Amino acid sequence: MTSSSIRSPPAKRFKSELPSSFTEVTEAPVNALFTEPSSSTQNPTQQKTNDKPAGKKGRKQRRPLPEAFSPADVLFHDVRDFLGADYVTEILAKKDGAEWEAPGELGLFEVVETTAGAFTVSGESLSLWTSSSGKKWAIITPFAHPRDKIRCKIYKHDRLCSSADLMEILEYSEEFRGGEGDRRKNPNAGCKYFGECGGCQLQPVPYPLQLSHKRRTVDLAYKRFSTLPSTSVPDILPTIGSPKQWAYRTKITPHFDAPPKWARAKLAENAGGGEEDLMNGEQEARKGWECRIGFERKGKPGVMDIEECPIATPVLNVKLVDERARVQETIMSFKKGATLLLRDSLPNLEPLPSSTNPFSPSTPILPEEAHIAITNHRTPVYERVGEFIFSFAAGSFFQNNNSILIPLTTYVKEAIFPPGSTAFPPTHLVDTYCGSGLFGITLSPCFEKVAGVEISQDSITAAKNNAEMNGLQDKTTWLCGKAEDIFGGLAEKGFEGGKSCVVVDPPRKGCDEPFLDQLLHFKPLTIVYVSCNVHTQARDVGYLVNESAKRGGSEWKYVLESLRGFDLFPQTAHVESVAVLRLQ
Ligand SMILES: C[S@@+](CC[C@H](N)C(=O)[O-])C[C@H]1O[C@@H](n2cnc3c(N)ncnc32)[C@H](O)[C@@H]1O
Known part of the structure; x- marks a missing residue:
């Protein structure tokens, strides 16, 4: 493998430059x-x-x-x-x-x-x-x-x-060190758990090089998994960096293990006695092991004790202190390990926006210090993305890096409506795998009608509520059901492929063939496929391009127009990939 696996300079085909809201961090040269x-x-x-x-002589290892x-x-x-x-x-x-x-x-x-x-x-x-x-x-x-x-x-x-x-x-x-998280440069930089915690692999790497790494990941994924000839895959555009590279993560889920069995047995021995016996028993049972609350160790079993996570938002780190103290105090009552949830939220909005009194885009942006941390899965979380407000249950899905959501959604919008394009612009948007409506709602000003499709009833309820809080109830439809059988249901609501654009944002496993087949049958003008797993995205995009060429004959096909990573997860090796497919 050589450096030729990354092609440069970046693609010319997708003309849209970065929206003005982007904080552009230049990639290191690849x-x-x-x-x-x-x-x-x-x-x-x-x-x-x-x-x-x-291994043992002659023994075949069948794995x-x-x-x-x-x-x-x-x-x-x-x-x-x-x-x-x-x-x-x-x-x-x-x-x-x-x-x-x-x-x-x-x-x-x-x-x-x-x-x-x-x-x-x-x-x-x-x-x-x-x-x-x-x-x-x-x-x-x-x-x-x-x-x-x-x-x-x-x-x-x-x-x-x-x-x-x-x-x-x-x-x-020297090339791969010297980033902000390099503790040789500054002993207080980055995370003191780097080298043990399984979370962030790239911390010492200078940020421009992190972005190059992610571009290479997108490139390799399409070479390995798309089955497309190189002529059908555009050059990978430079990765868009995250405005915040530290203290960006709005959700963390530290775990802890239950006390060892022998410690609980020791505690049980004293259960029948008085209060003093009980206290002494508990003290005894707490000896000889450590209550660790944190994240998994890289390559080793067990949880690491972590007091602070520098990629999490400040309010989550403050709350982590309380949560750790609570668990440490009550650990002897746990028979099983568990996972904590800490989610960053705006404070409760008063009055709560509604369809009759929607959220006003001129609402001042609250400072970081005003944020609160939610720990109950069912409690509503409030998050603002530009001029829109979102609410969802703390335990449900929402993108974890708020700082990059305006660049991401603006990019998707500009991919659908490339500046200078003379093509017939879509008037309808179908947001598949819509969650609580991130793309449908943020892109709604560009469309006459928006529909969201989602498997989770809770997310659909949240999406409907979000549409109302933003005054979008009249132009949006939210449907709960499997995306695998959804486009039929949209026809009766006036959604036709010939005037629609589809955003696809599935979970890591990607889409299944019935969904992709229906998407091809619907034949929207543009498909924007957003994914946190570029490998399954490459597989699915390959299927769409190849199958459309078969089914459309000389009449129509999808062309993979642009590919680019977004860094939703700085310091880690993960990348969010955005593929734009256009009907031709
Ligand atoms: C990666 S999330 C994207 C959510 C949303 N687009 C966002 O950015 O907030 C994927 C969503 O797909 C939903 N989902 C999973 N399998 C699905 C299926 N077979 N059909 C429809 N939705 C599905 C999940 O509930 C989840 O909300």
């Missing part, structure tokens, strides 16, 4: 930084002359292949590209299980010194190990970056690769 395997590594003390499998489009599948593609597709194809063709067998020299719990050569899509490092007989193998180590010289310890073998724990960075690569 070069070989991410991808070149550096020189291969052999631990000199471990060199042997043959490739006996590291299930990862589910298509899953993180494990994406990782396997990273490994394949890193080792060389031809080399991997050759190994897989042998059908003797060789792809599962780590070189004998690379035993479990081996400590290896190596130089990281590439970045996986999920932000881990890949190093190349070549055995003395020439077998190539990848070592995956989190929290290291391309060109870092590292010491790591192998803990698991997998197909053509091994996973390792990072023990030490012997020499830092």
Whole structure:
């Protein structure tokens, strides 16, 4: 794999420039930084002359292949590209299980010194190990970056690769360090849990390079999973950065484990006594283990104790102190672990906007300090996106980075109505997988009619309520039902493909074929597909483009006009991808 996997300069086809509301953060120039395997590594003390499998002699390891489009599948593609597709194809063709067998020299719990050569899509490092007989193998180590010289310890073998724990960075690569979260630069920067917490893989990476990484992710996803020829995939446009790169996350869900069984048994021993016995018993039962409240450890079981999360909004971190104290105090009453919910909200609106007294866009924007944190799943949360107000139950879906929602929704609007276009503009919008109506409501000023479709009745109720709070009850329709069988229901409400645009924003698993088939049958003028999983998006977009070419013959087809990532999740490896398809 080489740097040519990212094409530049950016596409010319989608003329729309960034809306004025964008805080543009320029990407770092994309070069070989991410991808070149550096020189291969052999631990000199471990060199042997043959490739006996590291597992039991002769035993074939039969392991299930990862589910298509899953993180494990994406990782396997990273490994394949890193080792060389031809080399991997050759190994897989042998059908003797060789792809599962780590070189004998690379035993479990081996400590290896190596130089990281590439970045996986999920932000881990890949190093190349070549055995003395020439077998190539990848070592995956989190929290290291391309060109870092590292010491790591192998803990698991997998197909053509091994996973390792990072023990030490012997020499830092300069390109991938020096971001705001690099604690070498400033010991108080970023997060003190970086290197252990599974949440943010990219913290030390300068932000422009984070954006380049996400652009590369979109590019790779379409190469790997869309089945489209390169001529049908436009150059990936630069990733749009998040206005806030820290303190942006409006929802966090820390977990905690229940006390160990033996501790609860100790407590039970004293249950029959008086109050003093009970207190002493509880003190005893609390000894010898720690109540940890936080997030999962990377690559290890169990929860890490985390007092503060620097990507969460300030009000959530303040509330986290109280929530942690509450759990620590009552932990002995828990038989099972649990997950806390902390959600950032505007304070209750008074009077509550309604269809007769809708939210006024001139309402002053409240400062950060006025926000509150909600912890009950059912309590309504209020969030403002530009001139619109949204309310939804704290436990239901809403995008987690409010700071980028105006750029995102403005971009979708401008993709539907490209400046200077002479094409017939859509008058109707169908917001599929609409949640509480984010796209339908924010884009409503551009349309005569808007319909939202959603599987969750609670979200549809919220969407209807949001339409009313914004005075949009007359031009909007919200339908609960599976998106898989919805376009028929819209026809009677005056929605025809020939005057409509469809926004598609499914969950991570993407759309299923019945939905995509109905979408093709509906034949809207424009489809804007927004996704937090670019791999399933690439699959679905490939299906739409390929099937439309088959079904439309020489009459019509969908063309993938533009592709771009939005950074809804700074410091993490996740990207939100927006694909624009136009009917031709
Ligand atoms: C990624 S969220 C997007 C929500 C909304 N567009 C937003 O940005 O706030 C995906 C939504 O799809 C809904 N959903 C999941 N499966 C669905 C299906 N088969 N049909 C319709 N909606 C579905 C979920 O309830 C969820 O609200």
